[in-house]
């Protein structure tokens with residue numbers, strides 16, 4: 501039987517205000533519209549993979565509030581197996597998101613039920629974790645749960661993709677157990693002990709080497725409309741430019757990338773080819789509003805690639 505992609509991560513309701521410009525501290529701006537979408541980095545990656553026909557099972561928690569049932573339903577609608585998603589007392593995770601007219605965003609996440617996903621929950625679902633062909637996780641659940649998952653993954657020799665988002669410093673003991681580390685620019689800077697900063701191409705290349713030195717096996721640096729930098733343990737690193745699309749909402753572009761990357765690896769594709777396909781999936785996602793609703797199907801990806809989209813030349 502085919503092994504599942506198992507996602508251990510967060511499930512949020514996204515409350516999204518569209519504005520012309522994201523306000524600075526102390527400022528009030530008029531919103532253009534308000535919408536709610538199912539989100540959360542874990543759930544987004546699960547939905548991205550399932551929409552692409554991956555066999556996906558999720559371990560997570562929602563609250564017993566007005567949002568919990570709806571969030572579960574939206575996962576199931578996308579063919580994510582939610583038998584290991586528990587409904588617990590208290591509120592569901594929520595994300596307050598402001599987007600601007602360039603498609604950029606600022607996000608505040610209130611973890612709610614996601615904070616209650618403990619290592620004991622991995623023990624309760626140990627057969628599911630061990631059955632995985634690949635494991636995906638992120639940092640919107642307690643770090644100790646991510647660390648325990650990494651320990652199990654290493655013991656069982658199951659590839660682990662860690663999206664180190666939201667940005668924070670991580671112990672080398674965790675990074676050593678990660679097969680695929682996929683930070684964006686801010687996450688890269690914080691992992692390396694710097695404040696958030698814009699990285700030049702040269703600094704990106706140096707950062708990938710530094711992340712290898714901290715222990716991660718393979719590194720994919722996700723750089724928005726500059727594309728990504730793929731540094732594998734056994735091949736020369738390579739830049740993959742982003743597709744030239746009109747971004748409407750970049751929320752969950754990184755999640756689209758990770759979900760698609762996992763599906764491609766599970767389908768036996770080579771890592772570089774998988775990252776290139778994931779870039780197309782992520783590019784489509786930024787042309788659509790919302791997190792989970794923006795994830796494409798395989799036929800939409802085929803059509804996008806047939807339409808011979810150009811690459812952006814935004815490297816710096």
Ligand code: ATP
Pocket residue numbers: 665683684685721722723724725727728741742743744745747750751752753754755756757778779780782783786
């Ligand atoms: P998020 O936290 O919103 O999920 P992220 O910050 O982790 O996203 P990004 O680097 O923004 O990740 O995006 C991931 C990938 O999506 C990029 O490496 C790129 O391939 C693609 N992408 C992002 N923004 C754009 C864009 N404006 N145009 C084309 N492709 C994009």
Ligand code: RIB
Pocket residue numbers: 512513514538539540541544594595607609640751752753754755791
């Ligand atoms: O990665 C995007 C996600 O981050 C959003 O869906 C939001 O829930 C936040 O967790």
